[in-house]
Amino acid sequence: xxxxxxxxxSNAVGDLKRRIWEASDEEIDRxxxxxxxxxxxxxxxxPGCYIQMTQPAEQEEKLAKNDVVFIPLGSTELHGPHCxxxxxxxxxxRLVEGVRRYTAKRGFEANLxxxxxxxxxxxxxxxxMIGTIPISPGVLERQLVDVxxxxxxxxxxxxxxxxxxxxxxxxxxxIDAFALRYPELPFFALIVDWCCAMGExxxxxxxGGLFEDDFIHADEAETSIALALAPEAVKMxxxxxxxxxxxxxxxxxxxxxxxxxxxxxxWSVRNNSPLEFRSTPAGVVGRATLADADKAKRAVAGAxxxxxxxxxxxxxxxxxxxxxxxxxxxxxxxxEIEGYLKRPEEPGYRNPYQLWRPFE
Numbered sequence: 001x002x003x004x005x006x007x008x009x010s011n012a013v014g015d016l017k018r019r020i021w022e023a024s025d026e027e028i029d030r031x032x033x034x035x036x037x038x039x040x041x042x043x044x045x046x047p048g049c050y051i052q053m054t055q056p057a058e059q060e061e062k063l064a065k066n067d068v069v070f071i072p073l074g075s076t077e078l079h080g081p082h083c084x085x086x087x088x089x090x091x092x093x094r095l096v097e098g099v100r101r102y103t104a105k106r107g108f109e110a111n112l113x114x115x116x117x118x119x120x121x122x123x124x125x126x127x128x129m130i131g132t133i134p135i136s137p138g139v140l141e142r143q144l145v146d147v148x149x150x151x152x153x154x155x156x157x158x159x160x161x162x163x164x165x166x167x168x169x170x171x172x173x174x175i176d177a178f179a180l181r182y183p184e185l186p187f188f189a190l191i192v193d194w195c196c197a198m199g200e201x202x203x204x205x206x207x208g209g210l211f212e213d214d215f216i217h218a219d220e221a222e223t224s225i226a227l228a229l230a231p232e233a234v235k236m237x238x239x240x241x242x243x244x245x246x247x248x249x250x251x252x253x254x255x256x257x258x259x260x261x262x263x264x265x266x267w268s269v270r271n272n273s274p275l276e277f278r279s280t281p282a283g284v285v286g287r288a289t290l291a292d293a294d295k296a297k298r299a300v301a302g303a304x305x306x307x308x309x310x311x312x313x314x315x316x317x318x319x320x321x322x323x324x325x326x327x328x329x330x331x332x333x334x335x336e337i338e339g340y341l342k343r344p345e346e347p348g349y350r351n352p353y354q355l356w357r358p359f360e
Contacts, residue, residue: 036098069156075120078131078283079218082238092164121167128277144174199259201299215257219286227293239288
């Protein structure tokens with residue numbers, strides 16, 4: 001039986017997804033291994049990879065060619081007996097590291113910031129799961145506001161947050177809080193919840209995809225991602241299966257990757273299922289034993305391609321040193337804030353920390 005491919009838009013994003021959908025398995029493998037060197041060991045301590053591991057002179061050289069910064073956001077969350085609790089953080093950092101490698105080979109190396117959220121926020125149904133470490137929403141929001149300010153002060157004013165966990169709403173709240181707390185500062189910010197962005201590639205077999213089950217947590221889909229991006233952190237011989245359930249009939253609420261066109265996002269409902277530590281105490285919500293790296297390769301290739309496209313479009317729209325029009329995105333004129341926009345060596349420079357408002 002043949003299934004129709006998804007309806008992809010006639011634009012660069014839709015064209016990218018269509019190419020990934022129609023590519024042969026051999027081409028997907030080539031994209032991952034040759035273009036992005038996936039999988040590869042993590043690069044947190046690799047000199048010149050992240051901002052925090054780059055000398056100031058080299059930072060300035062990179063900024064002159066590319067002032068976009070990717071900020072990965074993960075969590076510490078139980079992912080079953082077969083995976084590590086850093087899985088969300090591992091997956092998202094491996095993605096942005098692949099983008100950095102690809103762009104470096106092409107002369108416009110993307111900038112990476114260490115993840116400010118190695119511990120993340122968690123919705124109510126995660127609470128009580130031992131091994132999952134939730135941080136209060138207000139704490140995370142304030143931390144991200146301060147991180148944004150610090151990156152802005154250095155010169156990274158085009159920020160792409162890449163999220164790999166259930167906390168999208170906190171990131172959006174933090175960006176708004178930054179904008180309200182520092183109305184003088186022009187910036188660009190985008191949140192990419194990459195699994196949702198690649199929802200078409202997590203389709204189940206009944207709709208022409210590769211998966212038996214819809215993506216939930218530490219299951220067939222997410223374990224397949226881990227095998228594709230960080231295989232050294234997975235022990236499949238320990239994988240288990242569980243039978244999650246909700247109270248309302250199926251069809252009302254999307255699952256983790258929003259791969260179906262249902263009326264409600266998964267985080268739009270509370271108490272439609274038992275707490276996970278009651279119903280799925282192993283930390284797996286679904287059938288992890290069905291995982292296979294090959295099932296996740298198209299989603300990963302699509303995410304890498306999309307993040308690269310975001311970087312390219314941002315540089316085309318706002319070349320290095322250029323920001324969204326100040327008088328269109330702030331309540332201030334360029335004359336009022338131009339000193340804060342200058343580099344330290346330029347005449348008239350004003351230190352942005354004159355504006356910093358630390359939280360109590």
